[in-house]
């Protein structure tokens with residue numbers, strides 16, 4: 055499948071340092087064979103399912119009309135149970151702020167490589183991390199993306215450049231956190247729990263938030279490489295906003311489906327800790343990022359998690375309702391730092407470490 059004889063040598067991501075800089079200088083030349091991560095035909099995408107992707111109107115979830123609210127809670131529960139992903143419209147974050155945060159994110163990635171060295175990735179618990187690929191030191195293939203990952207909660211950290219980035223990121227991080235909090239209340243209700251049940255049991259109000267900016271430069275051979283491998287997210291709820299260029303694919307009942315967000319909408323997905331808290335009713339869904347050969351794609355991903363010191367376990371009410379307990383209790387810090395590291399190379403869910411019966 056891969057044209058090995060024409061490929062650039064097996065360059066390691068750490069030699070490359072920044073895929074944006076590499077892509078800028080490499081032009082249309084073949085990509086290094088170390089980036090050949092695609093193992094299945096790219097056209098195996100179930101595009102007929104894209105139009106069924108759930109849409110939730112946030113303004114109806116927060117409506118004072120109890121009927122509209124209840125109807126939206128039920129749609130939210132259905133979206134979480136059937137897709138684990140949905141598009142969120144009318145979320146109340148201004149277009150101006152969304153544009154500013156996107157522009158500044160782009161400016162950050164456009165800074166000269168030298169200027170970003172002070173933010174070089176020093177491991178998952180570092181507060182500011184800039185790097186390339188997925189887990190460059192240990193992965194089997196490399197991935198065509200550069201990233202900035204910042205812990206914005208429980209304490210706000212942020213790079214001091216480019217000017218103005220920190221301020222808009224603070225605003226965006228607070229507003230997305232508030233949206234995630236309200237969604238968690240709706241999700242609790244959809245499970246038949248008290249609205250604040252998940253917020254309380256996960257210590258959400260002192261929880262972790264990671265602000266990620268992914269940049270995927272155009273790739274001359276998008277049929278061979280991925281921007282990000284299939285993975286699930288470790289927290290509770292992730293909110294993604296992209297620059298209008300598609301690339302996110304969601305695994306729905308074993309098929310990849312392209313996600314086509316409306317402008318200014320957010321794409322939300324349920325993550326590992328929500329699967330555990332919901333005792334498996336709302337699964338953490340595999341997703342990946344594919345590439346194109348024309349446009350630079352940016353995605354701003356805000357991962358919202360529990361308090362790192364909180365022990366996460368299925369809601370007792372769900373277990374008592376006769377479902378039986380399906381997930382072991384685990385401190386989020388342990389899950390976040392250890393489980394994530396240990397299982398990063400294998401194609402099994404990290405959640406298998408806490409699933410009581412990994413077949414479920």
Ligand SMILES: O=C(O)CCC(=O)C(=O)O
Pocket residue numbers: 266268282287294301302303341342343352353355
């Ligand atoms: O850029 C995307 O569409 C996917 C990003 C993602 O899954 C992540 O940052 O974890």
